Structure formats: structure tokens, C-alpha cells
Amino acid sequence: MTNEQLKEKVIAIVPNAEVKENKQYLIVTVPQNKLYTLAKTFKESEDTAFDYLFCLSGMDWGDSLGVVYHLESTKYHHCIVLKTKTTNRENPVLDTVCDLWKTAEFLEREVFDLFGINFKNHPDMRRIFLEENWQGYPLRKDYVDEINIVER
Amino acid sequence: MPFNIYDFTSFTQWIDKSLYDSCTPFWAMIWEMSIIGVVFLAFYAVVGLYLVYAERKICGFIQCRVGPNRVGPYGFFQTIADLIKLLMKELIYIKNADKVLFNIAPFIVIITSFLAIAAIPFAKGLHAIDFDIGVFYLMAVSSMGVIGLLLAGWSSNNKYSLIGAMRSGAQIVSYELSVGLSLVTIVVLAGTMQLSQIVELQRDGWFIFKGHIPAFIAFIIFITAGIAETNRGPFDLAEAESELTAGYHTEYSGIKFAFFFLAEYMNMFIIASIAATVFWGGWMPLHFPGLENFNHFMDFIPPFIWYIGKTAVIIFIMMWFKWTFPRLRIDQLLNLEWKYLLPINLFNVLLMAFIVLKGWELF
Amino acid sequence: MEKILALTSNQIMFIIFSAVIVMFSILTVTTRRILRAATYLLFVLVSTSGIYFMLQYQFLAAVQLTLYAGGIVVLIIFSILLTSHINQKFEAVSWKTIAFGTIASILGIVVCITSILQFQFKASTLAIQEINMKIIGRSLLNYGENGFVLPFEVISILLLAAMIAAIIIAKKVKDTKI
């Protein structure tokens, strides 16, 4: 499927999605409540078949926190980038995709650990790298650690 | 002093007689016991240490490296240095271990291997005890060593140790059957269990040659099961270092660890000795009926050299196995014993009995 | 001192072995840790086989070692390993049990000692002689006089039955709703 067709499909499912295209990928930003529906449709429908989530990155855009999903279809070899964000920095909650792609279970735990984004319906939402009693979320831009982070 | 390197009988009798002549029976006995004890202890330690050295050299050779080569010429004193290090090491105190059993276990392991050595004929007349039931005695004694491993594994209060102990227990108890049955095959052929007689019967050809195919099968099974009984690779599941760190002796340190280590090597030596004695004629030179000149030439090599040589060859084979094969899994290990070795062995005993009854002699 | 020096090796060994047996028997029943009890039992059994060796009764001694020390104690230890934890201890024994135990053991001692004292030990003139393995083997599989083939067979059938039963018990039940 070409990027154009994918774009049409995205708009059909989520009309208010923000679609951008760069040299590599089609980048789709969707509201947080629509992400799971879109992801599920994309994974399950026959003509898209995005069965391979090759990257899941947590993001801190300053005003909002979010997650970027890089998807590929092993059947058609087309890729797409999904983005979703939440402006709630105190208690950010997004939908989990770990029932669609099993790799997301660990990757989402990583995002939770380093960004503090909670994933709804995730089976095992714990910190993965840091200790259980670690204060704060290190990869956020406003994280302060006076001892270890030296500002230049 | 009637010293003869071909026959130690007169030598040992001379020592015995001169002791009983020079002092009261009580002291003579005490002296005799002490001499035997010291000689065996020294032998045990030296053989154990140099087996470790041999293993390191052989394994180095197999793995394209040199092995120990710094302490003494060719690293000859490396293991002695290691022993001194182990002796001086701290004995780590385990807080929640069952201290009595924890301390007893290495001794049980080492004593059982020590007991077995007593019955092995090293050369003509060089024998601590020549039991009428020599083979049976060896099996009986070697069956007790596993208790030490089980106690060590359990009393360390460590899960790895416990798994290692369980494995070694299951393994040794199973493989004992094969060791026993393959020896029984030869006992059927020899008609005696006395080790000196078994050796003597091989004057005109070793049992592995005389015993047709069953003796050969029995030898293969004995070596396989023997390696398994000594917990050596590829059957070293009890101490599988990639899975269980060190198995039953994970928590041991210093000299107590050295005991396990030494006992492992001595058990290997014992298994090799038994194999050499029972299958390859012990100290008996290589003889073939009819080739008088050849036989006579072979007789010039002292029996002790023959014995050591044969044992060394078998030990080398065992080390070769260890450094070549990957390790088995526990269920495969038990399958091998119960589904293959044991049935083959039982059939083999029957075959041997049939051959002996028919009186088929190879030569 | 004079008396000690006059002892023969057999007597010394007998004293050592019996001391070990008595001591470890008592320890076996008094210890409150089950694996230690099994280990002490091992020492008792090994010492007993030592006495057999002393009597030149080597076959029985080796059987004692294989079956009791190498077989049964290993099984006991193995089953303890599977079931008990290192910190487990027996409960302290109540005074009633101690009283009954004492009475029973005193009675036992009295019976044994009286029967031993009443027995007429005859001095044997026969030299100590090893019992040949061949004789044992022949009589074990002999159906004539002094033959043991019937008990031998009966025991083997019993063992076979036990083995089959053990296999059936150990076998996992795949489907519980039969």
C-alpha cells in the first residue's frame, strides 16, 4: 500500500488525525483515545497487516508526553509511524497495545520507567530498569538530578 | 631386603615379619596400620594432585593452549601451589547451613573413595586387602559416596546446591546399576570376584580380548557409566557450571572444596583402575598365547608400570570425553541409562553367560 | 596400660566399632533434625559392616554396605531432601513418651542380656575361614538340600511387584477425569 492509500485509510478511521509525510515515513498523530482503535484496525485488517512493531519510543515534547509507534508490515513491507500524546504531565495514561504486539509489554514498561506514562490494561506495569522506589522519571525534560546531571 | 619390582609379595611379607619380630603384636599392628595409612594417604594426595595437573595439561592441549607452565618446569608444581593456596584459604561460614552435616559431607566423599583404593591391586603382591569379594566390595563402597554429595547439597541451604545434589543422587543411583552389571559380565567370565585372581586369569590374554563381544560391550558401558558415576563431563550435571554455578559444592571453600575436588579426581582414578584391572588385565603384561618371545619381552616391563600405564590411558580417554562433548540434560541422562544401557547390559550378561556355558574360548 | 597392650587387633577394632554403634544409635534417636538422624544411622550401619568384616564375613559385610548404607540410607536421604526444609525440626518429645521409651528399652536390654548370659558359648576349634562366594552362589540357586531357590524366587517376584507398583504410582495421571 502506498502512503497515499494509507493516508486515506487513516482519515477514514480517525477523521481528526494529523497526517504528515517526511522522506521516510508517513507520520500520523492521533488523539489518545483513538490510538488503540487505529492500531487494532491497522494490525488486523487484511490490506494493511501491520504485524511488526519495530520501535516504541516514549517522548517528552515539553508541553505533552507521548509515545511514537513505528510499524511495519512483514507482508507488504510498508511502514507507518503513529504518534499519540497526552498533556497531563501529573498522571499521564495511555492505552496499551501489548495485546496487539507482544513486544510492547517490555517496551511500554520501559516507557513507564523512564517517562512515567501509565498504560491502561497493561498486565504488569512495573519499573524495568530502575529500582521500585526510584523518585521521578529520568528521561523527562524536567527531571532534576543535581548530583549526576551536570549542566553545561 | 628382598625387593623385586616384578613381585612385591616377598617384600610386603618381609616388612610384616620384621615388624612382628621386632615388637609386640600390639605395636606391630599399630605400626603396620600407620605405615599403610601413610603410604596410601601420600599416594592419594600425589595421584590426586597430579591428575589435576594432567587434566589441565590435557585440556590445554585439546584447547590449543599450553596449560600451567610457570610454577616449576612445565608448571609441574602448579597444583601443589594450588593446594597450598586452598589450604590457606578462609573457610566460609554459612549462616543458615546445617553445620554438622555441612562439615561431615566432604569427609564422607573423600573417605569412600579412600576405602575403594584399599582393594585395588597395584602390582603383584602390592595390595592392601585382597578380598574374596573384591569386585563386590568396590561396588559397595563406591555406592556410598553419593551420600556425601546429597548431604553437601542439602546442608548448604542453597537451591542450586540442592538441585545439584538431587541430580547427582538420581544420576549415581541409576548408573550404579550399569557399573555393577558390566562388572558382573566379567565376573561371569572369570568365575571369581577376587581381584588378584581376576588379574591372574588374564595371564594368557586380557578379558577384553578373551571375552568376545560381550566383554567389549561391557567395557564401553563401564566406561560410560563410570564417567557418569564420577560426575564428570559430559555427565557433570551435578556441578553443571553454566546452569547451577557449581552444583552441590557451590558453598564450599578452602580445603573443604579441595576435598570434593580431590575426591572427584580420585574417583576417576578408581574407575580407571577398576576398568584397567577387570578389562585390561591390571598389572598383567600384554600376553598372547603362542607368541612366546613377545610375551617374554612384555614381561620385562614391571607390572606397576603396566598398571599405571593402562590406568593413565583410560583416564586420558575420560578427560578427552570431558573436553570434547557438551553436557547432557537430566532427562536425557536418565533415559540413556534406563532405556539403553540397562537393557543392553542385561542382555549382555545373558550373552556372556551363554558363551561361558558353551565354553567358547577365543584362545 | 598393660591390659590395653595385651589386646589383639580384633579386640581393639571390636571396641571401636561397638562404641561407634552405641554412640551413633543414641544420637540417631535423640537428634531433632531428620537428616542428621539419617546420617547417624549411616554411621551405625557402616560400623556394623565393619564388625562383619572383622568376623571375616565379607560377603555379608559388602551386602550390608551396598543395601543398607548405599541403598536404603541413600533412599531415606533422598526422600528427606525432597520433602523437608533445612530449618525443620522435630518437636520436643513429651515426658510420657520418654517414660514409655525408657521402660521399653530397659525391658529390651534385660531380655537381651539374660538371653546372652544364658547361652552356652562353645569354644570353636575351627580356624577362621572365608566363606567362598561360590558356595553362597550355589546354595542361593539350589533346589536341593540347603537350597534357597524358592525364597529367592519369591523375593524376586515381590520386588518385581513393588517395582511395577512404584512405576504406576510415579507415573503422572494425564487425565484426571477417568
Added chain:
Amino acid sequence: MTVKLQIKNLEEQEYTINMGPQHPSTHGVLRLVVSLKGEIVKNVQPHCGYIHRGIEKMCEKLTYQQIIHLTDRLDYLSALISNEAVCIAVEEALEVEVPERVKYIRTIMDELTRIASHQLWWCSFGMDLGGLTCFFYGLRDREKILDIFEESIGGRLILSYYTPGGLMNDIHPNFKQRVKDFIKYFRKILPEYDQLLTGNVIMQERTKGIGLISKEDAISFGFTGPSGRGSGFSCDLRKQHPYGMYSKVDFKEVLYTEGDTFARYKVRIAEMWESMKIIEQLIDNIPEGPYSVKMKPIIKLPEGEYYQRVEGCRGEFGVYIESRGEKFPYRLKLRSPNFSNLSALNTLSKDQKIADLVAIGGSLDYIIPDIDR
């Protein structure tokens, strides 16, 4: 009199052991909490983070040239390949075309890295199975590659040879000859690996049918690299999304469909052969020319987001850069193959024996710094 002996039913009793953080089979400081029933593994929970260094956070305060040196420290056995991901990402973003010579050398170096990495994997896999001799055989041959690296690059493990726009310095004049000598030598020596381990009955029994994962699961877990290709998941980025010289050389993507430990083993052995093939095609044709293009001392990526995927030795390695036009990346995410592969460990080792868990871990070939980052 009540002797309280709790006879617990072992069939229903699970107990937990900690494999690691210091354990010979985890190849580093990974902690696996393993629930066992007897010898059977019921559940494996990896606990990571023992060497978490926060590389992604560090990258946010480093220039792109400096980031190269950090990517070495992720998967130290495929250091050059990780470097390449960052380099290509930066080059693509700046629309810089690197000279042909650079592409040739990068591809040869990548494949040498791959062979070296697979050799070390073979060593440790043999050791995990208990065949200690493998370790020395593998290291003996790996040493030869490291010598080649040392001559041209200067380092042996953490190489940092690539830089945005080309290479740090040119290859040594001996390089071509030594690589050719090595290929000649290794073509003879690789069948020895098969003799020692692959053909061994014990090894095959230990690995066949163990640690099964289906193709669907492999894709779902992002189970890439040789491990994924053992399950038939065609995930070789050198074929799917070629970079460097890969589109111009002839090589096969090794695929096995069994999905067990032995398949993963065979994929890696076959990949060594393929890598040698690639190097042989390139080594004689390295064009003359500059080894680097002139870049500005401070690289500023235009605003936007860039993603570069490369085929690491253990699977897909990805770099996701979001730039806001500064000399530092705004956010740099590293997609590490080992982390995704590790997430499948529980599925792979369910209901296998402890010994199999070790064999499976060996066949996944995880590198802990890459998991923890």
C-alpha cells in the same frame, strides 16, 4: 506424639531461584527470576537495569560525533554496526552522499564484525551447553579479526571507527591482504566448528525442538536477527531495507523455519558463510578516493525526525532521532534488538528444563549493555 513432617506435594510446589545478576550463564549482569517445578521452568522474569547508564539521556546533551562513541557501548560485539546506524541517520538528514570507498569499507567492516560476533556467540553457546573447548576455538579465530581491526582502527572492542560523513581514518595498507588471508583461513576452519559442535549428537539432542517460537510470535515479539530468522521471520534488513553496499552484493538471507534452538544455531553458522561471501565480493574492488567528506565541525540536523534501521549482529538496531535544529538531538531513542529478544524469553522457555533455559539464553545471544542501555 506428633511428628510434624510436612510432606509437600512437589508437583504443586513452585520454588524460585535467582539466576544472576552474577551467574555464569547470563553472560553479564542480567537477573532472571526463575520459577521452577522440580527441574521444569514455569516462569522467567527478567530483571534488567544492573548496568543501566542512561545513554539515551546522555545523548540529549552530546553532539552527533560524540554520540558515535556511546553507541559502541551498547552492543559491544557489534559496535561498528551501531555506529553506522547513527552515521547513516545523520548523513540522510543532511543529505550528504558519502564516497563509494566509505560504503565499501563500512560494509566489509560490518561483516567482519558480524563474523567476530558470531564467533564469540559460538564460543559461549558451546560453553552454555557444557562444551568448554568451543570457547577456545572460537576465541582463537576471533583474535584474528580483532587484529585486523586493531591495525586499521586502533581499537579491538570499542571501535568508534565511523563518523558522520565517512570514516575516522583510512584503512591500513595491509588491510586488504589480511582480510583475504583471514577469509582463506576461516573457510578452512569453519567446518571444524561443525565437527566439534554441530554434528555432535548430544548437542543436537539438547537443542532440537527446544525453545520453540512460531513465526507469528516472533514477529509479534519483534524477535529479530538470526534468532528471528530461525523461526522463518524474514527480517534481514540488509535485504529488506538495504544500506551501504548490501544492495549491490550477492548474498542469501538465511532462513530456517523450525524456530527452535538448533535452527537459531544453524542460522548463525550459515550467516558466517554468507558474510565471508560478501567480504570476498567487496575486498578486491574497494575504489580509491577520499575516506571521508568534509563535514562542519558542529553538525546541526534540520528540524524533523529521522529513523535509521540497520541489521546488527543480534537483530534490528534502530536509531530514532528527533531534532529541533540544534547541535544536540532533542530526543534519541535506541531500538535495541536484545531488549525485544529478551521479552520473548518467558514464552520460549516455558515448560522446558533449567538446562534448556541456559541453552535458549545462549541461542538468543543477548548482550546485557544493549538491553539496559
